[in-house]
Every structure is written in structure tokens, then in C-alpha cells.
Amino acid sequence: MIRVVIAEDQGMLRSALGALLDLEEDITVIGQAENGKEALELIQQHQPDLCIVDIEMPIMSGLEVAEQLKAKKHPCRVVVLTTFARQGYFQRAVAAGVQGYLLKDRSSDELTNSLRNIMLGKREISPELIEIVWEEKNPLTSREQEILLLAEKGLTTNEIAGQLFLSSGTVRNYLSEVNSKMSTSNRLEAIKIARSKGWIIETP
The missing domain is CATH 3.40.50.2300 (Response regulator)
Structure with missing residues (x-):
């Protein structure tokens, strides 16, 4: 059985x-x-x-x-x-x-x-x-995924930095790297593409 x-x-x-x-x-x-x-x-x-x-x-x-x-x-x-x-x-x-x-x-x-x-x-x-x-593999690191998820919630760079215990400059660098990897110009575009491909996931 x-x-x-x-x-x-x-x-x-x-x-x-x-x-x-x-x-x-x-x-x-x-x-x-x-x-x-x-x-x-x-x-x-x-x-x-x-x-x-x-x-x-x-x-x-x-x-x-x-x-x-x-x-x-x-x-x-x-x-x-x-x-x-x-x-x-x-x-x-x-x-x-x-x-x-x-x-x-x-x-x-x-x-x-x-x-x-x-x-x-x-x-x-x-x-x-x-x-x-x-198909192409997920290019985002776990930290980059985490930052995108927080950005998707509407958190500012400073708020993301505070929540993850990082400097604001470090968060900006991560977001810049994300845009570079995904050939996007801003975080909103990156979030949309990452969601559509299943590269970021979070429970409701």
C-alpha cells in the first residue's frame, strides 16, 4: 500500500x-x-x-x-x-x-x-x-534573489540594507549586478523577468 x-x-x-x-x-x-x-x-x-x-x-x-x-x-x-x-x-x-x-x-x-x-x-x-x-540556468545567487524579493515588496535600498545587515552601497552593488546579468535597466524590470522564469519564489 x-x-x-x-x-x-x-x-x-x-x-x-x-x-x-x-x-x-x-x-x-x-x-x-x-x-x-x-x-x-x-x-x-x-x-x-x-x-x-x-x-x-x-x-x-x-x-x-x-x-x-x-x-x-x-x-x-x-x-x-x-x-x-x-x-x-x-x-x-x-x-x-x-x-x-x-x-x-x-x-x-x-x-x-x-x-x-x-x-x-x-x-x-x-x-x-x-x-x-x-534552457538557461538561474544566474542569480541566493543573496541576489533575497534582495529582489525584498525589493518586490516595495522596500527601499536603505530598508533592504537594514533588514539584511548590509550597507546601502552593497545593496546597490547587488542590484547593479542583477541588472547586468539579466540585461535589465532597473529593479522592476528585473523582478518581472525573474518572476516569469521562476528564478525567485516566496510563499505568500
């Missing part, structure tokens, strides 16, 4: 997915979470074989769940089920060691077959995502 935890912030979709999987004779849903933090708690409590996570969830994203499980060397397999076929998300998921990266428009039969294959040790990736492997 494949024991599954589902982490999805949309209640109706989470319930529908749980009901669908419970119809399978060899799959049972042992927990449902509306955010990544709850998912980790359920995983620690129930020790499932597999956790299905959405990417953008409150408190903690699905990618952060995968990264924490990898850091702890937890045996629970992680499957990302998302609407986002973004290069940055996909590359981060692969780096986090996820066993599956699937799009939500898959049929129920395709999904359940993928889960079974993952339990056999295979990696399942939606065909639409294969081309992403050949």
Missing part, C-alpha cells in the same frame, strides 16, 4: 485529489495539509511513502518542503504537482531531489501510474517540461 500525504492550499482541489487517490486499491491518503509547514508535520507524524506538494503555498512552499526533507535525508519521496512549467522552479525541484514533477492537467490514470512508477524507483517528469532542461 502506498501511503500518501497531500499538500495543496486550494481546499477543493486538495479534497478532490484525496478522494481520487483513495479510490485506488493500492494507494491511501493518510494526511492532507494546506501549507508546507503542515505537510512537514504530517510527514514526521505519519512517515508516509510519498508526499504530493504544490509549489506556491502559504507559510512554506512545496520546494522548501522538498529541500528540508533532502537536508534531513528523510526517505519520504516528494512529487511536485503544479500548474507552473517554469524553468527556475523545475531546476530548483531537481536540485532538491524530487522524484516527480508533474503538471496538474494530467489525467487521473497518468497521475496514479506516475506515483506507482516513483515507488519503483523511477523519476517521473511531465513531457512538457523536458525542454526546460536545456
Whole structure:
């Protein structure tokens, strides 16, 4: 029996997915979470074989769940089920060691077959995502991503510097480097491009 935890912030979709999987004779849903933090708690409590996570969830994203499980060397397999076929998300998921990266428009039969294959040790990736492997990698460092996220919230250079314990000049240098890497002329343009490519991500 494949024991599954589902982490999805949309209640109706989470319930529908749980009901669908419970119809399978060899799959049972042992927990449902509306955010990544709850998912980790359920995983620690129930020790499932597999956790299905959405990417953008409150408190903690699905990618952060995968990264924490990898850091702890937890045996629970992680499957990302998302609407986002973004290069940055996909590359981060692969780096986090996820066993599956699937799009939500898959049929129920395709999904359940993928889960079974993952339990056999295979990696399942939606065909639409294969081309992403050949796209450019995220050029931003973790610090540059962090600064862009704060800038996206409307913080000024001085406010970003204060929050990160950096000098204002250092923050300006980081932003200048970001614009250079991305061939943009200002932070707003850089934020827009980074978001569209999935190079920056933060839970709501």
C-alpha cells in the first residue's frame, strides 16, 4: 500500500485529489495539509511513502518542503504537482531531489501510474517540461534573489540594507549586478523577468 500525504492550499482541489487517490486499491491518503509547514508535520507524524506538494503555498512552499526533507535525508519521496512549467522552479525541484514533477492537467490514470512508477524507483517528469532542461540556468545567487524579493515588496535600498545587515552601497552593488546579468535597466524590470522564469519564489 502506498501511503500518501497531500499538500495543496486550494481546499477543493486538495479534497478532490484525496478522494481520487483513495479510490485506488493500492494507494491511501493518510494526511492532507494546506501549507508546507503542515505537510512537514504530517510527514514526521505519519512517515508516509510519498508526499504530493504544490509549489506556491502559504507559510512554506512545496520546494522548501522538498529541500528540508533532502537536508534531513528523510526517505519520504516528494512529487511536485503544479500548474507552473517554469524553468527556475523545475531546476530548483531537481536540485532538491524530487522524484516527480508533474503538471496538474494530467489525467487521473497518468497521475496514479506516475506515483506507482516513483515507488519503483523511477523519476517521473511531465513531457512538457523536458525542454526546460536545456534552457538557461538561474544566474542569480541566493543573496541576489533575497534582495529582489525584498525589493518586490516595495522596500527601499536603505530598508533592504537594514533588514539584511548590509550597507546601502552593497545593496546597490547587488542590484547593479542583477541588472547586468539579466540585461535589465532597473529593479522592476528585473523582478518581472525573474518572476516569469521562476528564478525567485516566496510563499505568500
